[in-house]
Amino acid sequence: MKQLTINQVLVYYDGPELVMGTDQVGTRHLGLLVGQDEAGGKYLAVPVSIETVLSLLAGTKDLRAIYEAPETGDWFQFTLKDDAGPVQLEAVIGGRPPEAWLPDQGFAIPYITGSDLLLRETTERASAIIHLSLEPPEARQDYRITVPHLVDALQRFQSLVKHAYTKATAATRAAGQAAAEATDSHGLDVFAVSEGSFTVHMQSRSQADLFGFVELERALSKLDAVVEKAGDPEATLVFLKENRGHFAAAYMRFLEFIIKNDSPIRYEWNAPDLPAPVRRKISRDQAGPLYKLLTEKKELTVETVQVVGKVIKANVPNRTFTIATEDGEEFPAIVDERSQLSVSGLVMDTQNYRFSCEERIEEVVGTGRERTRLYLLSYEAI
Amino acid sequence: MMWAEDLPGGCPPTKAQPPNNGEFFRLVDATTPADRDFFSLRKLFPTRQFNASECQARALSVFDKVEECENIRKLPSRKGQVVIKLRLPKEAGVMMQTGKNKNHFSWWLSQGFNPVGAVVPLVPRSAQ
Numbered sequence: 205m206k207q208l209t210i211n212q213v214l215v216y217y218d219g220p221e222l223v224m225g226t227d228q229v230g231t232r233h234l235g236l237l238v239g240q241d242e243a244g245g246k247y248l249a250v251p252v253s254i255e256t257v258l259s260l261l262a263g264t265k266d267l268r269a270i271y272e273a274p275e276t277g278d279w280f281q282f283t284l285k286d287d288a289g290p291v292q293l294e295a296v297i298g299g300r301p302p303e304a305w306l307p308d309q310g311f312a313i314p315y316i317t318g319s320d321l322l323l324r325e326t327t328e329r330a331s332a333i334i335h336l337s338l339e340p341p342e343a344r345q346d347y348r349i350t351v352p353h354l355v356d357a358l359q360r361f362q363s364l365v366k367h368a369y370t371k372a373t374a375a376t377r378a379a380g381q382a383a384a385e386a387t388d389s390h391g392l393d394v395f396a397v398s399e400g401s402f403t404v405h406m407q408s409r410s411q412a413d414l415f416g417f418v419e420l421e422r423a424l425s426k427l428d429a430v431v432e433k434a435g436d437p438e439a440t441l442v443f444l445k446e447n448r449g450h451f452a453a454a455y456m457r458f459l460e461f462i463i464k465n466d467s468p469i470r471y472e473w474n475a476p477d478l479p480a481p482v483r484r485k486i487s488r489d490q491a492g493p494l495y496k497l498l499t500e501k502k503e504l505t506v507e508t509v510q511v512v513g514k515v516i517k518a519n520v521p522n523r524t525f526t527i528a529t530e531d532g533e534e535f536p537a538i539v540d541e542r543s544q545l546s547v548s549g550l551v552m553d554t555q556n557y558r559f560s561c562e563e564r565i566e567e568v569v570g571t572g573r574e575r576t577r578l579y580l581l582s583y584e585a586i
Numbered sequence: 587m588m589w590a591e592d593l594p595g596g597c598p599p600t601k602a603q604p605p606n607n608g609e610f611f612r613l614v615d616a617t618t619p620a621d622r623d624f625f626s627l628r629k630l631f632p633t634r635q636f637n638a639s640e641c642q643a644r645a646l647s648v649f650d651k652v653e654e655c656e657n658i659r660k661l662p663s664r665k666g667q668v669v670i671k672l673r674l675p676k677e678a679g680v681m682m683q684t685g686k687n688k689n690h691f692s693w694w695l696s697q698g699f700n701p702v703g704a705v706v707p708l709v710p711r712s713a714q
Contacts, residue, residue, distance in 0.1 A: 214686075216647065218627050219627045221661050221664075241631070304665070307660050308660035413639065415684075478686065479686050479687065479688035
């Protein structure tokens with residue numbers, strides 16, 4: 205039995221009107237809404253190649269033509285019961301769909317395509333797609349980049365995106381609403397490279413929902429908001445004061461890469477639900493004054509957090525201890541060097557405390573991985 | 587602001603703004619619109635599960651260009667529907683552009699607002 209996993213909505217009006225999905229062997233199908241009731245939406249489906257889909261989106265192929273004469277000569281139908289699972293494809297009774305199930309001629313899907321390659325990749329992969337272009341000296345005359353430059357750039361960019369996501373979703377979490385905290389929400393995977401500086405093609409690890417929204421968009425929108433001010437250091441400072449902490453620190457590390465490696469950067473990104481791609485860039489001339497101003501403001505990178513829990517381990521000479529929260533998480537911590545506090549004053553295992561800490565991110569040398577450490581500033585018994 | 591339908595937490599999105607007397611276009615079943623023409627998909631099918639955003643499922647689709655509605659009428663599920671024009675004051679609720687079509691807006695209707703009363707005459711383009 206053929207099954208289809210729906211992964212994109214191409215046309216939406218009150219609900220999904222035209223969708224796209226793939227079957228178990230990866231063949232794409234278009235699904236066109238022909239009716240609906242309490243059981244779900246009823247769709248007419250035809251197999252299509254990616255070239256046909258892109259022609260449809262570009263306006264060079266008519267939707268009716270695709271449905272009147274499908275590429276494989278087959279029509280199917282399915283009911284979208286909205287339970288997130290695959291749908292069962294059934295052959296259309298009588299072999300051909302009735303006229304009432306076909307669209308009129310001339311239906312247009314008015315997408316702004318921007319870079320055709322970006323649109324193709326967004327449509328093919330049903331994910332957010334980022335093209336990150338690096339231009340260190342070696343890439344200006346030749347299509348190459350040193351391994352350290354490439355690795356450093358990608359690690360700093362991923363770190364920036366991760367902290368942008370955390371910052372962008374902080375308010376949602378504070379309101380008690382669930383936010384996707386798993387790495388998939390801000391994780392990036394490289395899938396191709398191309399010329400035009402040295403351009404790395406990345407996709408979001410998480411896929412788009414049925415409406416085309418990808419969690420990563422929250423991070424990229426936050427990143428766009430700071431990068432669009434790259435030409436105005438004072439405006440950037442104001443923005444980062446409102447977004448201080450790890451995000452500000454990661455942005456400064458990214459600027460440091462641009463300056464240290466003489467490598468301006470450009471990026472463009474798109475997601476299935478966006479009307480147009482977003483493009484930003486930071487030149488070396490912009491990065492210098494920005495970095496100078498931001499690094500003078502030490503308080504920008506300070507991220508303070510509160511942790512409520514009991515002390516389960518302590519080492520007085522090392523000034524270290526471990527906090528266990530009510531939901532079972534454990535946080536290693538150290539008394540901040542500026543503090544007069546002592547670990548010996550803490551009651552183990554039975555007393556709940558509210559700890560106010562500075563959360564510092566430290567890079568594990570040689571790995572590019574980040575490790576978070578809590579530095580105790582104050583505490584109160586509760 | 588209170589809403590015509592129960593909305594999940596975080597809905598409508600904070601980016602959504604009141605329409606402020608803007609003109610929008612929507613498809614309805616008959617020349618004389620009825621309340622049901624302004625029911626969201628969730629309200630029309632209360633027991634269906636939606637595997638995408640519940641917030642989106644409780645919004646109404648409108649366009650800011652009449653041609654976009656006329657385009658959607660070419661689809662099989664919309665054939666025979668009629669295009670109407672709405673002038674929406676800020677009391678109508680909030681809305682924001684959603685999806686790939688920059689002329690498409692999702693509208694979360696406010697409680698107590700009568701959308702049928704916001705319908706204004708639509709001059710056919712042949713008569714303009």
